[in-house]
Amino acid sequence: MAERWLTRLHDGASPPLVMGILNLTPDSFSDGGRHLQQEAALTQAALMVAEGAEIIDLGGESTRPGALPVADDEQCRRVLPTLGALRAQLPADVALSIDTRSPVVARAALSAGASIINDVSGGRDPAMLDLAAEYGAALVLMHMQGEPTTMQTAPAYTDVVSEVLAYLLAAAARAERAGLARERIVIDPGIGFGKTREHNLSLLRDLPRFVQTGYPVLLGTSRKRFMGAICRETSFTELVGATCATTALGTSAGVRIFRVHDVKPNRQALEVAWAVRG
Ligand code: HH2
DSSP: OOSHHHHHHTOTTSOOEEEEEEEOOSOOTTTTTTTOSHHHHHHHHHHHHHTTOSEEEEESSOOSTTOOOOOHHHHHHHHHHHHHHHHHHSOTTSEEEEEOSOHHHHHHHHHTTOOEEEETTOSOSHHHHHHHHHHTOEEEEEOOSSOTTTTTSSOOOSSHHHHHHHHHHHHHHHHHHTTOOGGGEEEEOOTTSSOOHHHHHHHHHTHHHHHTTSSOBEEOOTTOHHHHHHTTOOOGGGOHHHHHHHHHHHHHHTOOEEEESOHHHHHHHHHHHHHHHO
């Protein structure tokens, strides 16, 4: 367990980690098109690291509700040059993560210097699990009901928390059977991925059940629409305070990684919540 972020992830005496979001897409829901020029992407990544992000998560495919899949070669075209430049420029202890459902894209990213695969399909493609094991990469397994194109049409569960938990435990067991070390597996309930507002709130309320699995938990609520509905805010970029509320709650519950667009305010929220937790 050589990497610093991984040691910290499992060190109960260290505060949670921040994963800064770098979407290299024209159409992401809150920051689409903002980092298409490599210069802008590098500047944003450097800012997030200066503000306290230990991980940068690069993505070339939006998975917002209604989004269509993006071909592997197009994802690679969007992500690889910036990933390579970041690996050359950023300190070695800043980890790079690739947000993709494609094992082809993930393999290219690992070869270019990424060490984490963030798979919002939760390892549906067994080749992703084999790939993570082959590279000794960390793997984020996120729960999603359905596909981005249709997932918000009519999400339905009998017991959302139990079903999401069971799905993630089964995915993690498959990853371990594929040969991935347990300490490199991270689970994520997938806030907003095939879930109504009530489903999202139930998952947030029951985060301790995810923490009790023993796998480190990642939470991704940043600027998400269900919070805008709660606080009557229509502009995504105005949801920083709302995101920080969930970061504080998640810290109290034992979440270990927060995937956010706005690093500094979320780091403040988690540090204060961490200090209170004692
Ligand atoms: N949410 C998004 C994308 N990737 N990965 C994980 N592990 N958890 C999440 O909650 C998560 C994720 C969606 O947010 P964003 O990247 O801001 O938007 P888009 O998918 O439109 O690029």
